[in-house]
Amino acid sequence: MSRVPACPLCDTDGGQVLWRDSFCRVVWVEDACYPGFCRVILDAHVKEMTDLASSDRMRLMETVFTVEAAVREVARPDKINLASLGNVVPHVHWHVIPRWRDDRHFPDAVWAVPRREGAIANPMAHADIRSRLRDRLAALLD
Numbered sequence: 001m002s003r004v005p006a007c008p009l010c011d012t013d014g015g016q017v018l019w020r021d022s023f024c025r026v027v028w029v030e031d032a033c034y035p036g037f038c039r040v041i042l043d044a045h046v047k048e049m050t051d052l053a054s055s056d057r058m059r060l061m062e063t064v065f066t067v068e069a070a071v072r073e074v075a076r077p078d079k080i081n082l083a084s085l086g087n088v089v090p091h092v093h094w095h096v097i098p099r100w101r102d103d104r105h106f107p108d109a110v111w112a113v114p115r116r117e118g119a120i121a122n123p124m125a126h127a128d129i130r131s132r133l134r135d136r137l138a139a140l141l142d
């Protein structure tokens, strides 16, 4: 599949890889406020979902939904946000964002101006969430 130099998602993994195949990868987004935040990144430089063949769209979304299920199970958030923007990096990727009622931005998007300071009251360490998520994704996606 095509790659474009100077695109951060072609040049780098774009985060710590939790799972990958030849089609896409799931990366951990290191963010103290959102433990479990992942991105599903297509392994080709494609700008829009509608640039993909229908079967590839379905394949990518199945992966996104599987990641959503794994994040819900492991991080136990109050809500999941799915987002595909690509304004800054026009390379198809989906954000899977666990949200808590006491997180910095709730109920706004995580890219909005924060409403409060401090981390959520989540008893589970980030490293535990990351490790469990990696195991869960392997079980669900391999």
Ligand SMILES: [Zn+2]
Pocket (backbone or CB within 6 Å): 003, 004, 007, 008, 009, 010, 011, 044, 045, 046, 090, 091
């Ligand atoms: Zn790219």
